[in-house]
Amino acid sequence: xxxxxxxxxxxxxxxxxxxxxxxxxxxxxxxxxxxxxxxxxxxxxxxxxxxxxxxxxxxxxxxxxxxxxxxxxxxxxxxxxxxxxxxxxxxxxxxxxxxxxxxxxxxxxxxxxxxxxxxxxxxxxxxxxxxxxxxxxxxxxxxxxxxxxxxxxxxxxxxxxxxxxxxxxxxxxxxxxxxxxxxxxxxxxxxxxxxxxxxxxxxxxxxxxxxxxxxxxxxxxxxxxxxxxxxxxxxxxxxxxxxxxxxxxxxxxxxxxxxxxxxxxxxxxxxxxxxxxxxxxxxxxxxxxxxxxxxxxxxxxxxxxxxxxxxxxxxxxxxxxxxxxxxxxxxxxx
Amino acid sequence: xxxxxxxxxxxxxxxxxxxxxxxxxxxxxxxxxxxxxxxxxxxxxxxxxxxxxxxxxxxxxxxxxxxxxxxxxxxxxxxxxxxxxxxxxxxxxxxxxxxxxxxxxxxxxxxxxxxxxxxxxxxxxxxxxxxxxxxxxx
Numbered sequence: 001x002x003x004x005x006x007x008x009x010x011x012x013x014x015x016x017x018x019x020x021x022x023x024x025x026x027x028x029x030x031x032x033x034x035x036x037x038x039x040x041x042x043x044x045x046x047x048x049x050x051x052x053x054x055x056x057x058x059x060x061x062x063x064x065x066x067x068x069x070x071x072x073x074x075x076x077x078x079x080x081x082x083x084x085x086x087x088x089x090x091x092x093x094x095x096x097x098x099x100x101x102x103x104x105x106x107x108x109x110x111x112x113x114x115x116x117x118x119x120x121x122x123x124x125x126x127x128x129x130x131x132x133x134x135x136x137x138x139x140x141x142x143x144x145x146x147x148x149x150x151x152x153x154x155x156x157x158x159x160x161x162x163x164x165x166x167x168x169x170x171x172x173x174x175x176x177x178x179x180x181x182x183x184x185x186x187x188x189x190x191x192x193x194x195x196x197x198x199x200x201x202x203x204x205x206x207x208x209x210x211x212x213x214x215x216x217x218x219x220x221x222x223x224x225x226x227x228x229x230x231x232x233x234x235x236x237x238x239x240x241x242x243x244x245x246x247x248x249x250x251x252x253x254x255x256x257x258x259x260x261x262x263x264x265x266x267x268x269x270x271x272x273x274x275x276x277x278x279x280x281x282x283x284x285x286x287x288x289x290x291x292x293x294x295x296x297x298x299x300x301x302x303x304x305x306x307x308x309x310x311x312x313x314x315x316x317x318x319x320x321x322x323x324x325x326x327x328x329x330x331x332x333x334x
Numbered sequence: 335x336x337x338x339x340x341x342x343x344x345x346x347x348x349x350x351x352x353x354x355x356x357x358x359x360x361x362x363x364x365x366x367x368x369x370x371x372x373x374x375x376x377x378x379x380x381x382x383x384x385x386x387x388x389x390x391x392x393x394x395x396x397x398x399x400x401x402x403x404x405x406x407x408x409x410x411x412x413x414x415x416x417x418x419x420x421x422x423x424x425x426x427x428x429x430x431x432x433x434x435x436x437x438x439x440x441x442x443x444x445x446x447x448x449x450x451x452x453x454x455x456x457x458x459x460x461x462x463x464x465x466x467x468x469x470x471x472x
Binding site: 011012013033034052054055112118119120121122123124146147148160164165166167234235237238239241242245246247250251252256257259260263264278282285286289292293295296299300 | 339344350351352353354355356357358359360361362367368370372373376377378379381382383385386387389416417418419421422425426427428456
């Protein structure tokens with residue numbers, strides 16, 4: 001596709017929706033980040049007890065990494081060229097050729113190897129997305145959507161970041177759009193994606209996904225034995241909040257970004273009921289923040305004089321509120 | 335914290351763990367519209383991040399004395415120092431967990447060839463010398 005203009009760096013809330021939003025915008029489909037997040041079906045809740053991350057259950061407030069790119073192909077009629085590599089050298093050679101010819105590309109990386117990240121953020125997290133928009137000698141010019149300004153990364157560091165091993169290993173993943181549809185019917189795509197999200201959140205066939213999953217997490221918290229092992233209880237609660245509030249969730253575990261999507265969708269379609277759903281989702285986000293706040297307080301407590309029952313209640317409140325939102329959306333018969 | 339996430343109520347706690355980096359997020363403006371804004375961090379996220387870092391640092395400190403007593407190898411120390419546990423380290427090295435556990439044995443570690451030392455040192459972002467000649471005062 002034609003590439004005529006330089007990339008204008010913008011600051012986004014979440015890395016994958018940010019990269020997709022920026023790439024589409026560059027190629028002429030100018031949507032907001034919440035619109036991209038919502039329309040690609042980015043929202044979820046999952047509490048998976050048998051997948052462990054540093055000995056804690058996998059908790060996710062959004063769909064699996066890679067799903068926004070796939071969702072864009074499905075719901076926005078975009079086609080990406082994507083590729084993973086076995087050989088590092090080949091990946092670097094191809095990236096160099098692409099950016100030197102003016103292409104703007106998305107990469108999957110590990111934050112552990114990205115020197116511009118704050119040191120306290122450099123954990124083994126392999127699914128961070130960023131954009132490469134140019135090269136100057138040994139340095140690649142990076143537009144990282146969750147940073148305010150563009151940055152530069154040396155080829156060696158970028159190679160390490162692209163070929164980190166472990167869970168969700170990027171294997172040099174690269175992607176860029178090769179075809180977009182600037183006259184896509186957004187209304188149709190919005191309806192389709194909301195229906196899909198509602199179905200998953202209300203009727204997931206397993207007890208740890210969607211609203212059922214939130215209730216499930218509440219019960220797990222309720223059963224924590226604060227007297228027996230206060231240290232574990234604090235680490236467990238801290239783990240949940242980290243999944244909810246770390247860079248790229250936009251606060252409230254992606255609930256605010258989804259509320260922003262519902263509001264924009266409501267205005268686009270002239271639907272006050274969608275705007276009402278947005279307000280309800282904002283309330284859910286606020287409840288999640290109250291829960292996070294209670295957990296942080298518990299984490300700080302040296303004595304363990306907090307009530308896991310009360311904290312569990314806050315989670316159940318989130319579950320009820322979210323059920324409200326999805327039932328409301330369902331009743332709209334989109 | 336207010337009932338509704340307004341831009342004016344977005345936390346600006348200047349948390350140290352963000353190191354001056356600002357995060358973008360969506361919140362409600364004076365007209366009830368969602369808009370993009372930035373935050374310098376929320377105290378709650380700093381608390382939970384420091385908690386897990388503190389936990390790893392404690393383990394590293396305890397491991398340092400075990401390295402000095404020749405009860406374990408520096409591999410275990412640097413694993414904690416870089417906020418990993420043994421399954422994560424094994425994955426990041428492309429090894430089995432039992433292999434990593436074996437590398438914790440000082441006798442095995444001393445017999446490491448250069449290739450193994452380089453691979454571990456690269457992952458730990460230190461020099462081979464620093465890995466071989468453990469002299470931490472932790």
